[in-house]
Amino acid sequence: MIKRAFSRLFGLLVVSLLVTGCEKFQPKGIARSGIWDSFRQDWITEEEFSESLGSADFIIIGDLQNAPSLGHQLTLLMDSMKKRGKVELLALDELSASYSHDGKKAAEGVFREKYDAAAFEKYKPLFQWADREGISITGTALPPEQLQSLKNKEExxxxxxxxxxxxxxxxxxxxxxxxxxxxxxxxxxxxxxxxAHQFKDYTMADRLLSEGKKSLLVTRAFHARLDLGVNRYIKVRKPSSSVKSVLMYSSLDDSLSSPGDEEMKSWYDYIWVNPGAKGR
Structure with missing residues (x-):
């Protein structure tokens, strides 16, 4: 079952999920690319996906594998939602929290930190699209020293x-x-x-709420979980907020036809399966 695959994954790679991202890993259990609706327990079209996300105040995308195709796929989604007037801000947890771009021009020269330069390369299609469309971008990554401060018992x-x-x-x-x-x-x-895990989720939620815009956050899979990720800290601060969570990864397994696990409903609203490495 996909639940067991994810449980093993989270147990092995949670440190990376907390701070630097997850290693490449291919969970078994999905035979096709597409979008799985956890509540309906069925595949849905990209049009239905975009329409459903459009009702949310905050969309949280959990990237499981640091997939190379992520920037391109998210650009297509953002463009579809922008045309509906459903998204105003893009937040990336691979950008430092001090970074903020107002949508006028995100020249490569503004990325003075290696951390942010790497994020620019990974999400280049998104930055280029944001420039064209005038969409704001903000960073949510915490400086390591802030996490280190939690080693102090009083803190x-x-x-x-x-x-x-x-x-x-x-x-x-x-x-x-x-x-x-x-x-x-x-x-x-x-x-x-x-x-440390809670601190990261709390600060990401705080950043989204302080911006006060319809936002899409790209983070790691564990932080996107509805039951113990960013969603919980948004809901505590603003219970009326609508949050949608999406797990995104690439499928290489051809053995099963759908995720089909009831417990996934409490983890993610949607599972966005992209074509894997085959054929690349």
Whole structure:
């Protein structure tokens, strides 16, 4: 089942999901490219997908594999939604939080940090499209020193108060267990790992809410989960907000015809399956 594949993936690669992105990994369980609606338990058309996302205040795209095709695919989606007047801001967690572009010109020269230069190369089609269409871009990546500050016990206590109650007991237990399984015992405290994950999600949610625009956020798969990702921190701050979550990855497996797992409904609204490496 796809649930087990994702559980193994998150357990092994959650450190990368927290800070630097996930390694290339191909979960089994989908035989075609397309868009799977987790609620309807059926494939939907790109038109239906775009129309459904258009009702959301915030769209969170979870990139599972750091796929090379992501920039192009997202550009097509953004263009479709822009024509409907449904998106005003693009947020990228691979851009530093200090970066903000008003949609007038995103010349390569503005990327002085290597981190942001790499993001520009990866999402070049999106930046070029944003320039043409006048769409704003903002970064949500945290400087490493901010995460490091949580190693201080007193700082962890202060932040824990801010996120208290954001996750259900079940979600917090799952997050804790996943982080414990993914780290060498004694390398980092579980308390720090859990709060570091929450800190990243909390700050991404804070950035989106402070912008006050219909936004599309591109982040890592774990942070896009409805039950324990950015969505939870948006909902706590603004319960009336509509959030849609999308898992995006490439399919190489030809053994099954659909994701078909009921629990995925609580993880992602849609699973966006793109053609894999075959034929490239």
């Amino acid at each position: 962890r206590k202060k932040f824990a108060v801010k996120v208290e109650g954001s996750l259900t007991r079940e979600s917090l237990r799952e997050l804790t267990q996943t982080l414990e399984c993914s780290h060498r015992p004694g390398s980092l405290s579980t308390d720090y790992l859990v709060l």
